[in-house]
Amino acid sequence: MWRRVALFSPMMKKSSSSRSLTLNQKGFGLKVGESFATEIINPEEGVSPPKEKAPFITFVLGGPGSGKGTQCERIVETFGLTHLSAGDLLRREIAFNTKNGAMILNLIKEGKIVPSEVTVKLIQKELESSDSRKFLIDGFPRTEENRVAFERIIRADPDVVLFFDCPEEEMVKRVLNRNQGRVDDNITTMKKRLKIFEALNRPVIDYYENKGKLYTINAVGTVDDIFQQVLPIFSSFEQLKECRHVNPKSPLGSSLVENSS
Numbered sequence: 001m002w003r004r005v006a007l008f009s010p011m012m013k014k015s016s017s018s019r020s021l022t023l024n025q026k027g028f029g030l031k032v033g034e035s036f037a038t039e040i041i042n043p044e045e046g047v048s049p050p051k052e053k054a055p056f057i058t059f060v061l062g063g064p065g066s067g068k069g070t071q072c073e074r075i076v077e078t079f080g081l082t083h084l085s086a087g088d089l090l091r092r093e094i095a096f097n098t099k100n101g102a103m104i105l106n107l108i109k110e111g112k113i114v115p116s117e118v119t120v121k122l123i124q125k126e127l128e129s130s131d132s133r134k135f136l137i138d139g140f141p142r143t144e145e146n147r148v149a150f151e152r153i154i155r156a157d158p159d160v161v162l163f164f165d166c167p168e169e170e171m172v173k174r175v176l177n178r179n180q181g182r183v184d185d186n187i188t189t190m191k192k193r194l195k196i197f198e199a200l201n202r203p204v205i206d207y208y209e210n211k212g213k214l215y216t217i218n219a220v221g222t223v224d225d226i227f228q229q230v231l232p233i234f235s236s237f238e239q240l241k242e243c244r245h246v247n248p249k250s251p252l253g254s255s256l257v258e259n260s261s
């Protein structure tokens with residue numbers, strides 16, 4: 001679906017991963033990793049690359065119960081991104097009793113992290129089969145190993161990383177009141193999840209902070225209050241203004257361009 005193209009030009013030498021060098025092509029049947037491979041084109045041979053941009057990728061991070069899924073729903077309504085929850089993809093494997101289903105269930109019950117290869121392949125399948133060019137990847141990467149596996153297999157970097165910063169006490173309260181029948185919504189698993197979050201997810205958050213991609217949101221308050229902090233982050237990205245689903249109630253609704261494609 002996506003193809004990364006490098007040109008022989010001094011301007012282009014700087015970085016083949018820069019967004020100004022990337023373009024997308026709808027190409028059903030292409031594997032993300034393959035289609036994102038660098039291809040050399042010499043402009044003197046008269047090949048001019050299409051002027052499409054790379055997919056817009058947001059990672060949504062935060063502890064268990066910090067409100068990631070809830071805020072993702074609001075972002076989808078307002079900005080039309082496609083929501084991919086890594087946890088939901090894994091729970092779907094359990095529900096469909098796939099070959100990894102039982103292994104995933106055991107890990108989720110213990111609050112442990114599913115092997116990167118499994119999760120990244122599920123995300124890759126969703127990216128490849130989607131027509132969308134803007135994605136919210138919720139609850140991933142959980143570990144540095146996840147992050148590196150995503151870069152290796154998908155060959156893409158996030159444009160934005162949101163971190164919903166919430167005190168443990170509040171997260172515990174929310175999870176124990178969630179009432180969605182999740183096997184990990186109990187105090188024993190929650191304690192393990194919080195430990196794993198601190199030990200394994202913090203380094204990922206720090207990594208993106210050092211890269212200048214992290215937006216930290218104070219995740220305490222009403223859903224609306226929190227979304228007010230999220231709004232300006234996405235409204236600053238021009239490529240998101242061509243929004244497929246504009247919520248007329250959204251404060252930005254009238255300024256967004258509706259696009260029915």
Ligand SMILES: Nc1ncnc2c1ncn2[C@@H]1O[C@H](COP(=O)(O)OP(=O)(O)OP(=O)(O)O)[C@@H](O)[C@H]1O
Binds near residue numbers: 221
């Ligand atoms: N700002 C908020 N105030 C109070 N409750 C909230 C708030 N945001 C979300 N919730 C509730 O808290 C619970 C957890 O929220 P949500 O599922 O969005 O969290 P999450 O970060 O996706 O959690 P997980 O990592 O476990 O999937 C839900 O029942 C949700 O309705």
Ligand SMILES: O=c1ccn([C@@H]2O[C@H](COP(=O)(O)O)[C@@H](O)[C@H]2O)c(=O)[nH]1
Binds near residue numbers: 113114119139141
């Ligand atoms: O990338 C991921 C995402 C999730 N998991 C496992 O699933 C549960 C629940 O995830 P939520 O994002 O909270 O829905 C999580 O505790 C992990 O056990 C994972 O391994 N890798």
Ligand SMILES: [Mg+2]
Binds near residue numbers: 069085087139
């Ligand atoms: Mg969630």
